[in-house]
Amino acid sequence: MTKAIASSLFSGAMMALALGGSAQAMDLTELTDAERAQFGVEVRAYLMENPHVIMEAVNQLQANEAEAQAQADLNLVADNADAIFNDGYSYVGGNPEGDITIVEFMDYRCGYCKKAFSEVEKLVNGDGNIRFVVKELPILGEQSMVASRFAIATKLIAGDEGYKSIHDALMSFNGDITPTSLGRLAKSFDLDADAITEKMDSAEVTAELAKTRALAQVLSITGTPTFVMQDELLRGYLPYDQMKAIMEEKRG
Known part of the structure; x- marks a missing residue:
């Protein structure tokens, strides 16, 4: 400079x-x-x-x-389009056939991720034609890692529906993330807490986290949330109105 x-x-x-x-x-x-x-x-x-x-x-x-x-x-x-939009393991929600894709790199302990959560949900659900991809990027300590391992294990055991339930609950959760609190959370959705807990440290979960972290490094992502909307990297929290305006601009 x-x-x-x-x-x-x-x-x-x-x-x-x-x-x-x-x-x-x-x-x-x-x-x-x-x-x-x-x-x-x-x-x-x-x-x-x-x-x-x-x-x-x-x-x-x-x-x-x-x-x-x-x-x-x-x-x-x-x-890195294939790894970002079609990695084969990240949760895909919203409209899987939507005309625009939004990818979020997130951490369950990130205050700005929690702030963005309701606004992203409003955007995705209100639009109806957005393909939404979630990438687990725990970078804020051990509790972040435990939460992401639990969420990914839930996806492997209970599928996308179970993952979405746990993901949404963790994004709204403000207490300490412990085996006890996660077990209670799983049971509240009638999920098999023991099977999920056993899966947390599996090679599959570890591999998914490692691939996402490697991709984040390639993309120079150092903080959460980070979004990818079509061809553009959006680093940091963006309010609903700003995200909606960018999306409309992408659609032309």
Whole structure:
């Protein structure tokens, strides 16, 4: 960032120097010590008289960086589309034949994931034509990992319906995640808590978590929630209205 700003300021300084009539000094390799000193004076004078140049340079740099990041994210999604949208193991809800797909990387202990939960549900259920994919990415400690293992084990034992029940319950759960609390949760949905618990540490569950974590690393995902909507990575929590507007834009 410093080099980019310096480059912008340098251009402004060169303009000031040119306006001052020192055309010879435009070639820095030809400057004498005295001319270099004078150049420094001209730079300082220009910036003191035109301080807005600094903010213009910063704003332009930030815009350039945002544009570059957006393009990089588009490339990442395109290069990893199969793993993102059709991995063969992640839960697929909403309308499996929907015309637009939203993928969420989430953690059950993430406050912003919990905040987004009801809004994502509202979007998916209210629209009726969204394919919704959930990717378990426990990154907030041991309880996050235990919760994700339990949810994935539920999917393997009880199918998508059982998974959705546990997923929704965990997204609304604010207590400590323990074997006891998870067992009670499973029983509240008439699920086989013992079978799910036994499955939690299986190779299948471990493999799913490892694949999702590896994909997150490839996509440079460092926080939850992170969404993928069609071709775009959306990093962080987004309110309902903003997600809906992006979705409508994708549909054209």
